[in-house]
Amino acid sequence: MVELLPLSDIAPQTVEALLDAAFGADRFGRTAYRIRKGTDAIPALSFALVEAGALVGTIQCWPVAHHAPDGAVTPLVMVGPVAVRPDVQRGGYGRTLMAHMLAAAETKADGALMMIGDPEYYGRFFGFDADATGAWDLPGPFEKRRLLARAINGHGLPIAAGMIGPR
Numbered sequence: 001m002v003e004l005l006p007l008s009d010i011a012p013q014t015v016e017a018l019l020d021a022a023f024g025a026d027r028f029g030r031t032a033y034r035i036r037k038g039t040d041a042i043p044a045l046s047f048a049l050v051e052a053g054a055l056v057g058t059i060q061c062w063p064v065a066h067h068a069p070d071g072a073v074t075p076l077v078m079v080g081p082v083a084v085r086p087d088v089q090r091g092g093y094g095r096t097l098m099a100h101m102l103a104a105a106e107t108k109a110d111g112a113l114m115m116i117g118d119p120e121y122y123g124r125f126f127g128f129d130a131d132a133t134g135a136w137d138l139p140g141p142f143e144k145r146r147l148l149a150r151a152i153n154g155h156g157l158p159i160a161a162g163m164i165g166p167r
Contacts, residue, residue, distance in 0.1 A: 004100050007046040007058055014055050015048070022083040031140030032116050036062040036078055039166050044108040045077065045101055049084075049093055057084040059097040061105075064114070066136065068162040075111035075167060076149075082117075098126055105152050112155040114164065115148050122148055132157035138164050 007015065019027065027033065045061035059082045066074040079101065084093045105113060115128060116138075122128040128148035136147060136158075149157050 135161040
């Protein structure tokens with residue numbers, strides 16, 4: 001039986017072990033970690049997927065913002081990482097986590113969604129694209145085509161130049 005639980009119900013060391021298995025222990029140097037540095041995940045949008053008592057996957061969302069050169073700050077929600085235990089990847093668990101998070105975001109997100117991810121996957125299945133993100137910048141290396149966003153819960157996307165970082 002598969003259960004979706006608040007991520008806060010799972011021991012932090014268990015989540016970290018899953019993230020290490022899915023992305024490697026060197027994941028902390030990635031640009032996504034720089035963007036959300038010093039923030040805590042949003043509890044209402046971060047979930048764990050448990051099957052037969054074992055952690056199978058997690059999704060975390062983070063409060064970030066678009067900081068425009070004119071000083072305007074637009075709150076955003078950074079999606080990810082979406083992590084699934086390597087031995088069960090491609091089993092639909094990531095899709096289940098994303099769908100559950102998106103359903104919660106429809107009423108609980110306090111900003112549009114953004115992520116660094118595969119546009120073919122996240123666009124096809126979840127409506128993310130790079131249409132609004134062309135002038136955005138990140139505090140580290142990234143591929144422009146992988147900087148994705150999606151309006152949600154009445155929150156639009158900034159299209160002007162700006163740096164994405166913590167709120």
